Each structure stands twice: as structure tokens, then as C-alpha cells.
Amino acid sequence: MTEHTSHEIDVEKLETSKINAVNFDNLTFGRTFTDHMFICDFENDEWQTPRIIPYQAMTMEPSARVFHYGQAVFEGMKAYKDKDGKVWLFRPEDNYNRINKSAARLAMPEFPKDYFFKGLTKLLQIDSAWVKPGKGNSLYIRPFIIATDPAISASPSSNYRFMIICSPAKAYYTDKIKVLVAEKYSRSASGGVGFAKAAGNYAAQFYPTSLAQKRGFQQVIWTDAATHERLEEAGTMNVFFRINDTLITAPISDRILDGVTRRSIIQLAEDNGITVDVRPITVVELKEASRNGSLKEIFGAGTAAVISPISAFEHGEELFELPNIENSYADSLKDNMLNIQHNLTEDKHGWRYGI
Amino acid sequence: MTEHTSHEIDVEKLETSKINAVNFDNLTFGRTFTDHMFICDFENDEWQTPRIIPYQAMTMEPSARVFHYGQAVFEGMKAYKDKDGKVWLFRPEDNYNRINKSAARLAMPEFPKDYFFKGLTKLLQIDSAWVKPGKGNSLYIRPFIIATDPAISASPSSNYRFMIICSPAKAYYTDKIKVLVAEKYSRSASGGVGFAKAAGNYAAQFYPTSLAQKRGFQQVIWTDAATHERLEEAGTMNVFFRINDTLITAPISDRILDGVTRRSIIQLAEDNGITVDVRPITVVELKEASRNGSLKEIFGAGTAAVISPISAFEHGEELFELPNIENSYADSLKDNMLNIQHNLTEDKHGWRYGI
Ligand SMILES: Cc1ncc(COP(=O)(O)O)c(C=O)c1O
Ligand SMILES: Cc1ncc(COP(=O)(O)O)c(C=O)c1O
Numbered sequence A, B: 001m002t003e004h005t006s007h008e009i010d011v012e013k014l015e016t017s018k019i020n021a022v023n024f025d026n027l028t029f030g031r032t033f034t035d036h037m038f039i040c041d042f043e044n045d046e047w048q049t050p051r052i053i054p055y056q057a058m059t060m061e062p063s064a065r066v067f068h069y070g071q072a073v074f075e076g077m078k079a080y081k082d083k084d085g086k087v088w089l090f091r092p093e094d095n096y097n098r099i100n101k102s103a104a105r106l107a108m109p110e111f112p113k114d115y116f117f118k119g120l121t122k123l124l125q126i127d128s129a130w131v132k133p134g135k136g137n138s139l140y141i142r143p144f145i146i147a148t149d150p151a152i153s154a155s156p157s158s159n160y161r162f163m164i165i166c167s168p169a170k171a172y173y174t175d176k177i178k179v180l181v182a183e184k185y186s187r188s189a190s191g192g193v194g195f196a197k198a199a200g201n202y203a204a205q206f207y208p209t210s211l212a213q214k215r216g217f218q219q220v221i222w223t224d225a226a227t228h229e230r231l232e233e234a235g236t237m238n239v240f241f242r243i244n245d246t247l248i249t250a251p252i253s254d255r256i257l258d259g260v261t262r263r264s265i266i267q268l269a270e271d272n273g274i275t276v277d278v279r280p281i282t283v284v285e286l287k288e289a290s291r292n293g294s295l296k297e298i299f300g301a302g303t304a305a306v307i308s309p310i311s312a313f314e315h316g317e318e319l320f321e322l323p324n325i326e327n328s329y330a331d332s333l334k335d336n337m338l339n340i341q342h343n344l345t346e347d348k349h350g351w352r353y354g355i
Helices: A065-069 A092-105 A113-126 A199-214 A260-271 A283-291 A329-341 B065-069 B092-105 B113-126 B199-214 B260-271 B283-291 B329-341
Strands: A036-043 A051-054 A058-060 A072-074 A077-081 A087-090 A138-147 A160-169 A177-181 A219-223 A231-234 A238-243 A246-249 A275-278 A295-302 A306-315 A318-321 A352-354 B036-043 B051-054 B058-060 B072-074 B077-081 B087-090 B138-147 B160-169 B177-181 B219-223 B231-234 B238-243 B246-249 B275-278 B295-302 B306-315 B318-321 B352-354
Touching: A036 A113, A051 A113, A065 A138, A065 B065, A065 B072, A065 B138, A065 B199, A072 A092, A072 A199, A072 B065, A087 A113, A087 A329, A092 A113, A092 A138, A092 A260, A092 B199, A113 A138, A113 A160, A138 B065, A199 A219, A199 B065, A199 B092, A199 B199, A231 A238, A238 A260, A238 A283, A246 A260, A260 A275, A260 A295, A260 A306, A260 A329, A283 A295, A283 A306, A283 A318, A295 A329, A306 A329, B036 B113, B051 B113, B065 B138, B072 B092, B072 B199, B087 B113, B087 B329, B092 B113, B092 B138, B092 B260, B113 B138, B113 B160, B199 B219, B231 B238, B238 B260, B238 B283, B246 B260, B260 B275, B260 B295, B260 B306, B260 B329, B283 B295, B283 B306, B283 B318, B295 B329, B306 B329
Parallel strands: A177 A219, A177 A306, A246 A275, B177 B219, B177 B306, B246 B275
Antiparallel strands: A036 A051, A036 A160, A058 B058, A072 A138, A077 A087, A077 A138, A087 A352, A138 A160, A219 A231, A238 A246, A238 A295, A295 A306, A306 A318, B036 B051, B036 B160, B072 B138, B077 B087, B077 B138, B087 B352, B138 B160, B219 B231, B238 B246, B238 B295, B295 B306, B306 B318
């Protein structure tokens, strides 16, 4: 554990916390925000003094490049509180590295590591009452960077704003979900920005996902744009397929987000003696495995839901239902992850990061 | 010509115009804005009363979906002033239709036609002093829609803001440009959002374009993401290739923006007896045509520069230079377009729209 000091951050505290007005038993994901936020502006070619200020609306020029050219990247991570009241992050270094990878692909400046960790730590210390204990409860943390230059020429901005905002969350996607395998629409192209948490990747999925939702599916599983034959990932989750007793997940490429949950699940599965095959998996193979009974489970893996079991998928106007099985990998791996995140079990890979 | 009334728009005028502080001989594209802007908010499932107010910064929640998920679309069009001081638009109905096509693909509500035209007309009437006469001068008009919902769940926003801001412009890209043909990076996938003026499409191009610029190329010509064999379009321009006396341009698809300039150039070329082939054109064909001397011209076509002649392209680490020719199609078609836009010639297709 490294020492976290915060002498370089300007802090302005809210006089009276808003927390008593919040009903923590009835939270809509991403609508309630904590008392404070972290801001750091990039101007004159450098990141300025970071600030923590009361959560509030901000002033933007209508010409700010983020509005016109989508020059924006983000991260999603969570803080957990254990039964002694200590707050933990899960592999935050991975999120730090990824936001800079995303930023580089969108021609944005990297954010300094000490600012990221000092800002995050200080913010979570100040707003720690918003992290509720109990398995499944968490504080969702949203770091993001937006282009603020007031100029509409189609070129990279000179000015940026890095922010962290936090929203208390309960576990979601409690029910199993049904998914549609993409046959026409696509999420990203080779040589594109699919591997980055680039803002524009998400809006691009809204319409095809809404078409799927109208037909009773909660999510789309994207296939490769060139052939629609290989299964890639879901909207905000990587995807695992269990055929017999082997877990299969698509390899990382420039089209797929390199998920922290995915990486952790692969490790935990191996720790538990489950074989994991990281290799391309085709729609044809999946349908065949479903037909011959070797397909046991499909689940999504991502920070928001940790693991989301899938009950059925549709492709070629045919619905394939997953069997109901006991001792599912999804359940045991999810439990394993939650126990590590909430400091209920040993952390042999050093994934927890104490605040 | 339809009557433009504006009784439904709330207008608040700036007390003293900022125009005298502007040096119109020294404008950087997209940095200077006129006195007023048009705003219309979408709330409770409908577009509210539109307003014209002094151009100013606005307040946004840090959680506004546009910052996180790039749910934003835009248009680019121009107003021209003729020698009698009358202001004209060029095929604005095409821009109106296109912003709604873009909006639909990003799961955003369509903007009503009468609001668009009344707002645009009223705004240009109020700020007409900012449209300078003279061929090459124009007022660049930027309609755009952004998702304003203060919630970071990855789903379409319920609230939106439609705006029009305007920026005086001189002609740009005066010199011929050198372009790089994309071999690794790509702009859009089949089944994606390339045909929409979606904000995220532009940020995705910044980094590959900056790599090209470091090597002395001004723009990238994108190829299809699946094979990189077919030539598609440039960052903000469609592309035309003249082989012998035929103009070739790629067909519109869901990867390519259906440009108003492209469409107009095709028509004007035909009017002038030039054969236009709208068909896929490959890199192999282009290089072969360059080697055997049949490739006479390449030019980009888009609202900003009208036509941008290209002097050379690189592919496979080989540079292909275009010949210097007299009576280029680029020059004559550009002149033809500018004359129509500035009301210097007959408008036989009814493209001009008087304000
Ligand atoms: C497209 C996409 N895939 C996968 C994931 C899962 O990544 P992580 O496990 O790091 O949350 C996310 C993010 O949440 C995502 O946006
Ligand atoms: C990607 C792209 N291609 C082509 C064009 C040209 O379209 P238009 O002629 O309508 O300006 C534009 C827009 O300006 C564009 O953004």
C-alpha cells in the first residue's frame, strides 16, 4: 500500500451534505451523485492544479469540441466498503492505464498518474459516507475527459477537462438476460476505436440496442463488422461461453474493450481449475454447441453488473435457450469476485486498493 | 419561395453587436461566432418553444449524456451574400433531412421542419451583417443536437438540446493537398454510423489524421474497414477521381456520408457533359491509373472547402503525384458551384434558398 497524500489538490467542501435526502434502497443507476467532484483542466499544454469542489453544473461554450466531434473518453470503476468501514477499489491501475490508452487513440493528452490516484483517494475520503457497506452495494466512479476548446474546426482540441463524478449504486441486472446476436449492425471496425472507452462507441449502440429491446432482448452481442461470424462483446460487457467445462472468450483486439472484469474472471477461473480458452468463437460453433447440448452457460462480465448470466440468445430468427444448471460458473465466479471486492476473502493477486 | 414567419420563436437581442471587434480579413475557421444563437430543448417528449438569444456559454450537468456516450449529431452548411445584399442558403433541405437521419441512427428525436427553417431564417436575418459578400466569403452554420439528460446509464437520453451557432468563414484549403490512403486505421464499419454526422466519427479520425499530418499529408482517404481495398471518403469530404475524362466517386453506403456537395457535383458534371461513374473504385485501380497516365485529377468535395484539389496520394509507402493539368474539372466545377451559391448565375435546379 502506497501512501496517499493530497497536498496538491485544492479542496472546497460543501457546507451541508445532501446524503440525508437520498433513499439508498431506491436508487436508479447513474442519476444520484455524491457531494463532491474532482476537476482538472488541461490548458497551455499542461494539466492545471486539480480541484475538488461541490458537485455542480458547469459552464460550457456551445462550440466546445466535445459537443461537435465526440472527443471524450471515460472509465467506470467501483468503490466498496467492508464491514470495518474501510473503502476499497478494485484494480484501479487498470482503469488508469485504460483511460490513457483511450485518450491516446482520440488524440487527447494523458492524465498524470499521481493526479489520478491522489484525486480519487481524496474524493473518496471526503465522500466516504456515500459508499454503503454490504455485498452488492458500491459507489460507481466515473472518471472522464472532454474536449473543451471553443472552436468547431474538425481537429483535436487544445484544452481538455478531466473529471471524476461518483454515483451510489446497487447491483443491477438481477434477472438473467436475453440477448440478440448482431447480424446487421456493428459496434466497431478493425482499425477503429472499439478498444477505447470512447464516448461515441456508446451512442452508436443505442439504436440497434433499442430495436433489440423492443423485441424483448436486453442486450446485443456484437459480432465482427466484416463478417458477423465471430462473437465479440456486449454493449458494456465482455462475454464468456461455457462449452462443456471450458470457458471461452474472444481475444482482445482493436475492436474489443479489454475489460478489467474479463481479465479478473480469466484469472479466477484458472485459480479454480477451470480451463479458459481465449480464442475466436463463431456463431456457427455456438449454435452447434447449443443444439448438441454442450453449451452450458453464457455470461457477460463488466464492472457494472460484475457477471450477468444470459438465459437465451437469438440468431437467424431462431431462439436458443440455455439450460438451467446447478453450480454454474457464473454464480461461483461472481461470488468469488464480490468477496475479493468487498474484502471478505484473501486477495492473493493484490487486486484490492485501500483508500 | 415559402413565407418565413417567426412568431413562435422567443427572441432576445444582444444590446451592442460584437461585429466591430472582428477582423474579417483574418479569421481562423470556427473560432469566431456571431451575436446570436438558436436553442430549442427537448423535454417531456417534445420540443419546447425555440429561442434566439445572445451567443453565450451555457450551463451543463457533468453527468449530461453527451459527455459520456457521445450522443450528438451535427450539420454544416453555409450562407452567402450576393451583391445586392441578399442572403442565400444552398440546398438547406438536404441538411435538414440529413440531421434527422443522423439523429434517428443515434436514437435521438427528429427536429421539426418548421422550427428548423424558421429558426435558421430568423437567426440569419438578425445576424445578416455577419455574412460578408464576395466569392469565397460565407457564414458557416452549425446546427447540432446534444443529449442533456443528467444521468450516466448507457442508454438514450430523454432530454436534448438543438442549437444553431454561426461562424464567419473565408475559403480554406487554398493550396492543393496531399493525402494518405488508409491501410490500417478505419473510419467506419458496415452496420455502423459512418453515414451519420455523428460526433464520435470525427474524434475517431483525429489520431490517424495527426499521424498522417506529421508525415506531411493534410488528410486521410479512408478505405473500407473490412479489406482496405476500396476508396471511400476523406475526413470531411467525399472524393472524386478523374480517369481520362470520366469522374468516379464511391457509391453511398452506410459507411459514407451522403454529401450535399458530392450530390451537387454529380449533377453539375452531368449538366456539363462530363460522365460520372458512381461505383466502387479500388486502390489497385487508382494506382494503375496513376502509373499508366490515365489518372488526371483527384479532388475532395464538401461544404467547407467546396472542392479541394489533391496533388498527390501515398499508399504502400509509394507516393503517386497527380499531373498539373489545364481546364481541370475541379476548377470549373468549383467555379460553377460558387456562382450558384453566390447568386452569380442561373439556378436551374432550384438549389438556392433566399433568406
Ligand atoms: C464495451 C465494453 N465492454 C466491456 C466492458 C467491461 O469492462 P470492465 O470489466 O473493465 O468494466 C465495458 C465497460 O464497462 C465496456 O464498455
Ligand atoms: C465525413 C464527411 N464526408 C463528406 C462530407 C461532405 O458533405 P457536404 O458536402 O454535405 O458538406 C462531410 C461534411 O461536411 C463529412 O463530414
